[in-house]
Amino acid sequence: MMLDLSIIIPAYNRAELLRQTLCSLNQALQTLRAEIIVVDDGSAEPLEEQLSGTIDFPVRFIRQSNQGSLIARNHGLAHAIGKYVFFIDSDDQVHPDKFRVQIACLEKHQADVCYSDECVATINAEQSTLSIIGERSLPFTPDPVELYLKIQPTPGNLIFRREYITQHFTNPIVPPQRSLSPVGDIWIYYNLMIYPAKIVKVDQPYTIYIQHEQDRYSNCWEATGIASLLMTLIFLKHCPNQESTLPVRRQIGESALVSWRKLPRNFHAEFESKVLEIWKTAPPTSIENLGGRLFQKLAKLIGIENTARLLRRIQRPDYSKIQTLDRQTLNTLMQPLSNL
Incomplete structure (x- = not known):
């Protein structure tokens, strides 16, 4: 039964x-x-x-x-x-x-x-x-x-x-x-x-x-972020590139840019590059889906990527202020991403 x-x-x-x-x-x-x-x-x-x-x-x-x-x-x-x-x-x-x-x-x-x-x-x-x-x-x-x-x-x-x-x-x-x-x-x-x-x-x-x-995965945002990026890259590698998956691939691109903007300054060059590349290679989307009024106004003047870089530099803290891992551990966690 x-x-x-x-x-x-x-x-x-x-x-x-x-x-x-x-x-x-x-x-x-x-x-x-x-x-x-x-x-x-x-x-x-x-x-x-x-x-x-x-x-x-x-x-x-x-x-x-x-x-x-x-x-x-x-x-x-x-x-x-x-x-x-x-x-x-x-x-x-x-x-x-x-x-x-x-x-x-x-x-x-x-x-x-x-x-x-x-x-x-x-x-x-x-x-x-x-x-x-x-x-x-x-x-x-x-x-x-x-x-x-x-x-x-x-x-x-x-x-x-x-x-x-x-x-x-x-x-x-x-x-x-x-x-x-x-x-x-x-x-x-x-x-x-x-x-x-x-x-x-x-x-x-x-x-x-x-x-x-007590310990839980979310207490270490770096480990969660790296695992999330790894999963996204694997998904995009195997996701059929067809009309029916266009909304998924577009939303992943939007989420990647939003996530990139939230990263602290001087985090990890390879991680930052891979996240930004996801957005660059994703299907085009509307500026309205990427940020608020200030972001949209600046993006129309200097472009989306330049605006994202500028606001991140102004708004986000340096990695040293919020890190939960030492650099060696961070680099070890990044190793599975090297071949993707």
């Missing part, structure tokens, strides 16, 4: 945060027939053993050697049997009504993917309670390119129809590899965005992103 939902959690250490995530998920399942799959990515001590006796509901643990969260997520998907699939990181939580409301919306519209608004919260460690510190209202779009590439909901937002994602992951445009783990959630988006999909949205913050001080 097919279940309503498969919840897949790639996890590595951080057993207490995972326990809180699992309790949040269990509370939100209500009357749904569901499975919770934790893929233990080679934690120092098996998570199943660490959590033994601390949870009183079914959780399926799959343990693998340490290969990164992207491989772990796909490993969990291969074992999923639910009609719908939900991916969440091991340190986030969900609104108690998330699954009931979003799956009802998917069922009503026979849709492929459903997303919601979002909120950011902190955890009171002593009382295990959440404090909401901000909300993010997302626009609705029926367009996969805009959803996956421009809006880019946070991890733990979207619920997918399993058949919709598995049919496109059999031979993905961007093959899974460990070096892409810092952007594993975006890997899902890149392998779905050129395909048609029926998209629905619920207008409530049913997605909760937890802020905490």
Whole structure:
């Protein structure tokens, strides 16, 4: 018998945060027939053993050697049997009504993917309670390119129809590899965005992103940025150059220029060059999609690239002010990009 939902959690250490995530998920399942799959990515001590006796509901643990969260997520998907699939990181939580409301919306519209608004919260460690510190209202779009590439909901937002994602992951445009783990959630988006999909949205913050001080990929923006660039370059290498993919390739170009403008000064010459080259070789786009009023006025006078360089020089800090990695580590992370 097919279940309503498969919840897949790639996890590595951080057993207490995972326990809180699992309790949040269990509370939100209500009357749904569901499975919770934790893929233990080679934690120092098996998570199943660490959590033994601390949870009183079914959780399926799959343990693998340490290969990164992207491989772990796909490993969990291969074992999923639910009609719908939900991916969440091991340190986030969900609104108690998330699954009931979003799956009802998917069922009503026979849709492929459903997303919601979002909120950011902190955890009171002593009382295990959440404090909401901000909300993010997302626009609705029926367009996969805009959803996956421009809006880019946070991890733990979207619920997918399993058949919709598995049919496109059999031979993905961007093959899974460990070096892409810092952007594993975006890997899902890149392998779905050129395909048609029926998209629905619920207008409530049913997605909760937890802020905490423990290690997470987003704490190192350089690693995330390099993995994102690597994935973009691989995608463009394999993406069919045809009319149907024009919106995707155009949006990637727009996003590349916007990202280049946000880079700190004196970051990494090769990285900066590759990002700018993506924009230069992308299909032409409107100036209005690249910046605000000041940018548009200057671009009409001195050109888009010159304007981007000028504003970046004025507005962005030097890399030394915001770096999280030393140069040697940064150069090591850049090595996979050398052949692309």
